[in-house]
Amino acid sequence: MKDLLPAPADYRLEGRVWVQGPHDRFLGIGRLELLAQIQATGSISRAAAAMGMSYKRAWDLVHSMNTQALAPLVATQTGGKSGGGALLTSAGSQAVADFQGVQTRFQAFLAEETRRLAE
């Protein structure tokens, strides 16, 4: 592409990847970050706030993941001390770790291809 573009350094390969199930999306970068925020904050509502996302959307995403997986990724509690909360199950932590690996390798792919664009 180098001789196709006026300023090749300003162009790069970007992209997104996600794990797709038979019916719905299972995991993507947004859901990954949501899981990480739930882990960090201990609640869906605080995770949503931290991401500038509505609570409903966050809950829907959690629901989608929990119902698709063999075991829930997020365990929730309604009521109780400080109103309740949410935390990652071991399945949840494993999903986070696994998909972070995918993301890391994908970023490497994009960087390598961006390098190629300029040659």
Added chain:
Amino acid sequence: MKDLLPAPADYRLEGRVWVQGPHDRFLGIGRLELLAQIQATGSISRAAAAMGMSYKRAWDLVHSMNTQALAPLVATQTGGKSGGGALLTSAGSQAVADFQGVQTRFQAFLAEETRRLAE
């Protein structure tokens, strides 16, 4: 992920990649197919029809690519024999070839990562 999902074989990594410029998207899978259809049909309107896309949208995409590239990827002619038409410039053919290479390597990446998901 293998022990996270009920039927790991039904889940795969999917994704999209595109060349992003400072202001607009430059090339993606849709634009690539559009260029290929222009090459095959000799006109923007026939290419759009072949893709089930409105002519205006196709023209806008061509315009976006032509104005971002150093030289136009698509040469057009208004009026004349059979009303006019469009064809790929050499820059256009090179862009198609280059991005097809990116796409091929990306599909290989997705396949490899999908294989990984099941292990």
Added chain:
DNA sequence: AAGCGTTATGTTTGTGAAAATATAACCTTC
């Protein structure tokens, strides 16, 4: 000069996803 198929371009309408809004239920704490 009238017609045809195309490029070129502006304006209006639809539509689907996200956000906003609204309630209810839950359980600990005070």
Added chain:
DNA sequence: GAAGGTTATATTTTCACAAACATAACGCTT
């Protein structure tokens, strides 16, 4: 038993983007 903060869920509203619609211009052909 009232309050507080959370999960859980339905309904309504917004908004960005694509589709649809509408016109004009262009230059061969007949």
